[in-house]
Amino acid sequence: MAISDSWLTQQLAKRTLSITKFANLLWVLDARGVAYLPSLDWLVVSDLHLEKGSYLRSYGNPLPSLDSQATLKRLEAIIHDYQPKRVISLGDSFHDKYSMSRMTPSDRERLSELVLQVNEWSWVEGNHDPDLPDGIPGDACEEIHLHQQGLYDVVFRHEPKVLAVENGDEELSRAQIIGHFHPKMRTSISRRRYSGKCFVATQALFVMPAFGQFTGGLDIDDEVMLALLDKNERKAFMMYDGIIFGT
Incomplete structure (x- = not known):
């Protein structure tokens, strides 16, 4: 852990x-789009979507193939600040199973060096990357369960898991930290309108923002998000122009 009380107070x-x-x-x-758990010295990031630019270019989209470089550069700076014991990349770290074959040698080297800087790096499987590409360090897993009797019971996974109940409704199993939905929101402050990526949570579900350079988003007022996160219960933290604020 590199962060100090004075650094935390300043930020x-x-x-x-x-x-x-x-x-x-x-x-x-x-x-910058990550969550940090001080008690365990864990850093959580989601939806890097490395090589999304090269994937879209292969289908004729006029996008520069520099997204991996930009994403890794931003993540590198964050890891330098926190120097965490463990990094959890919460799924869709790679845009597709051929991402590594399209990545430039310098970006592959940069990624490997970044992973090896951390004592433990966990790649949680996502819907875009159910299999960890060959030749990349770190450990692949379906989910990570964090449990301490009487204190906390939480699971890190890419998509939420629900349990059906007798009346046909669905409820979430234990507290979950997920990615996948790329939440974003709009708000008004002093008659000015703002929009940006966000963290959003209820008591049972915490949704991470997408970190990748070319990742879009799903508005938290979309019916898909409202079905998961009750509007009267949720709390959102919007990121805009380098600051974060709760709404």
């Missing part, structure tokens, strides 16, 4: 960080 004053509680655990939310 909170600048509003580049926000603190929240989820599943009886204290979380630091960073305006």
Whole structure:
């Protein structure tokens, strides 16, 4: 852990960080799009979608193939700041199973060096990358379960898992930290309108923003999101122009 109390205080004053509680655990939310768990020295990032640019270019989309470089550069700076014991990449880290074959040698080397800087790096499987590409360090897993009797019970996975109940409705199993939905939102402050990526959570579900350079988003007022996150219960933390604020 590299962050100090003084650094944390400075960043909170600048509003580049926000603190929240989820599943009886204290979380630091960073305006750069990652969540940090101080008690375990874990850093969580989601939906890198590496090589999405080259994938779209192969279908005729006029996009530069520089997204992996930009995404890795931003992640590199964050890991330098926190120097976490563990990084959890919460699914869809690679845009498709051929991403590594399209990645430039320099980006592959940069990615490998970044992973090896961290004591433990966990690649949670996503719908875009159910299999970890060959030749990349780190450990692949379907999900990560964090449990302490009487204190917390939370699982890290890419998509939420629900349990059907007798009346035909669905409810979420244990507290979950997920990615997949790329949440974004719009809000008005002092008659000015803002929009941006966000973290959004209820008591049972915490949805990470997408970190990748070319990742779009799903508005938290979309019916898909409303079905998962009750509007009266949810809390959102929007990121805009380098700051983060709760709504």
